[in-house]
Amino acid sequence: MLSVLSSLILAQASPPPPSQEIKIPQEVRVLPGKLDAVPVFNSNSPELVQTEGILLSTFPPTGKRTPAAHLNLPFQGRFDVFAHHIAKALTPEDLRTLYLGVILYNPGRQPVTVDILQAASYLSQPDAPFLDLPAYVDNPLGTVYAGPGSRITNDILRGKRQEGFPAQIVIPPEQSRMLLNLPIPVKELNPPLNGRSTLLRAWSSGPIYIASLARFAPTTDTGEERAPTVEEWQTLVDTGTLAGPRDKTPTPPDQQKGQIIYGRVAGVAKGSQWVADVVDPPGIQLSDPNTWYLSVPAAGQAFSYGLSTLRGGTLGTGQVQTARMLVRYPDTAYEAHGNYAIEYNLTLPLQNRTDQTQTVAIALETPIKENQLQDGQLRFLEPPAKNVFFRGTVRVRYTDDRGLPQTRYVHLVQRRGQQGEPLAVMTMKPGDRRFVNIGLLYPPDSTPPQILTVRSLQAGEAK
Template identity: 30%
Template sequence: MVLGVAAAIVAPCPSAHADVALMAGQRARPLNGIFNTVPVLHSNQPEEVEGPGILISTAPGVSYAAENGMALRNAEYTFNGEFGIHMHHKYFPTYRSQIRPGERRTELTLGLILINPGQRAVQISFERGAVRNSFEAPYLANNLMGVKPLGVRPWNTGPGDATAVQMLRGKLDQRLSDQVTIPPRSRIVLFHTQLPALGIANALLRGRSTGPFQMAVVAASEPRSDADLVAVLDQRRLAPGRVYLNRIAEIQNRRIFSRVGGVALGDSYEAQLKHDLRRDGPLHVPLTSTQRHHFGTRDIQVNQLATRMIDSSLDNVGTYGVRFDIDLNLQGSGPYELVLSHPVPGGNSPPFTAFRGSMQVRTPEGLQEIHVGLRSGESLSLAQLNLNPGVPNPVRVSLVYPADATPGHLLSVVPASQLARVQQSQALQAAARAAAPATPPVARPATAPQPRAPQPRAPQPRSPQPPVLPRPAAPVVREPSPRPTTVLRATPSATSPNSRTPSPAVSQSLLDRYQEALDAQRKMMRDLMQR
């Protein structure tokens, strides 16, 4: 019975270790899906670019590293027919530590160049895609967390999500041409976009060619024309920022994960699975699984690279830009929750934003488009499923995996009571952590104050701030071109009143202790600022 399986979560099997609390005492099933074989140019290495130069080229030959002058073989590949493009870079100049809020920041221009080495013109048509930068789609690290309806206009949560939404909906950006022609033995700039210092640029496209061609991505400083972008390619100098050049052996031995610079085979992953919830209990399946996070299934959802730069990862671990379509055929009765989870970070690492992107959930009741902001260690309900007994209940989950997310997620179908138990436990733990700082402010006045110089930038001891429960609103500070990791305002977690799934009640005594700690901290702040 489902209730019996749900109750098992209270006393997990001692021999089983779960990275996700929702799965404790239960097992995951492999999806065993397949990738298609469409070649995709991935320009994500180096992710953090320090200056102008070539980022990747699939033309034959070598380019020279800015760091040491080493000749590196290009990721040689000739496209012909269906193809995809994924580009994701940040501009981190060497003087980045000196950049101050409000200052005008330098910019690089990223350009994608199409190369026709043959004697005949090649026509290229585009089906869907978009290009976005931080000016158009600012990345605010803790903005729009939880689960929300996507609406007609998608949430502005960074270039990676903005382009993924267009791909998910099958739309082509109006600013992009749906067809271009590359003359014989020539090169053309397909698009270019600005990359601000400490900012991001991202592109995702899907197209088809009538003949063979190659591609390259370059970064230029203040180019005046397309010819200046092509000139960067002719210089055969790689852009600086290739921090993995001295760690090639570790990449080969899979001891570290570099970014992807090469051509991956596959821009789509499809899987189908039947599951009887009443007979077999709750369903857990890996989604974007990796060697590290496959939840005991050994189902690794990573596609291979046909060619790569020597400092690239060995395969397409990030799966950025890959469309996932998961078809679940469910047997059961009554309400269940469709849940997305991410493992708890290892060691003492603090929680981080593990996913922030857009998803579609299609059931017999219709299509839901949602925006999901998920922190590591969280489990969020994507949708409630109302299952009809005695008949198949189809559910399709679709997403285009956005850049700046961390793969290795768990997709689950569980009773609402099972999700509520986990969220209640997490809420109680968060409240207990929030109450912990109450002791230091009370004990401090017992010690005679010592003379010291004013320290306006350090108004209180380093003690953890309450991360989850509501706190008074703070003024929002906006910069001309937002940094990729700037936190503008506090946002509700999955257990807050504003999230999709209502939070279980927290004991009043814990809330009182938290309020006492918060009041003490406010008093300290006022006293220190008046000195």
């Protein structure tokens, strides 16, 4: 699920060396837990925006010039807003700045307060270019990122609210306020192509409607560009049509044969966070704390859990983790494939129940996508393919061999078929227990699925 920007980078890259397929017999388990019920306003279609209009609107259709562009779903309480769109000049002479607006409307008779809990919005250029980073870089200060999707998820994982976003917005009765009103400039870029990724976590004291919109910058009397006003954005909600060009129409979920076209997302998805205690079957029994463990494998053995598994890519588990859509446009994705910007918060209560000391490593990996494993084997490539399938920061918390708590942030870049380097390595004596917590927001511009692997190293195997 690579973006236009990533595809452009790949097209300019040198051909990769030939790869050899590596097959590894390894159990892939169903990930415990499930997505929560927090609605996510997910604006990602059309990804490339070249005509003004409505990107996604949950406003009521009544009184609107294009009723089909409005999905009629209010938000109240916790909700997220994710938006990723790209601007590209239509001609070398047309270098107008495209603005991305997210407008909030209070339909009620009392003021509504919207608290912005965390927020981040970055351009591809100059804020977060797609740098060619190593596969594994420690990121303690949050200064390592490659692409705007990598950067926004890095910020939100750390609980940040970017400067420029207010802590609170009060919306008077039957009025609108802007949550976002930011440019995607292309002037002076070569090629004239730029993108913006945005992620916000918010809470509303009352019902509100949300719309994401695209329009070119108006000009002043002297010909200078300016930001659109809230009134101009509201007029676009009332009178506009869907922005274009439209993306590829997705494959229906019940189609059993042929290529799957997942499509880009434009709608409201159900689920912002996947929180789970990853334990042995039959799982946790609250009446018996001794059952709350995840047995580490024997030396030289490993098992994995799928991350962001999806239709056609469950790695033999049959588990589709993809957030379902509450509302969507008919020509956009049936599900929020890829779970972009969804947080995984996984706790692994590891216990060495063998009679030997085990050196246990935890890693994120990107095997070749499959729905069913061939002979129970995961497939990797050596060297990995050129195209990047994961680009973002992972947080790992664990107790080290000195008994000290550790929190590490690691920026990973993984290509198709790439085995992962350990995020944490622990030497565990028989009976030893360690709690490991893995946190990440699935980075936009990544391609699922990935796996989280628990491996016990063989004697002499490199850590």
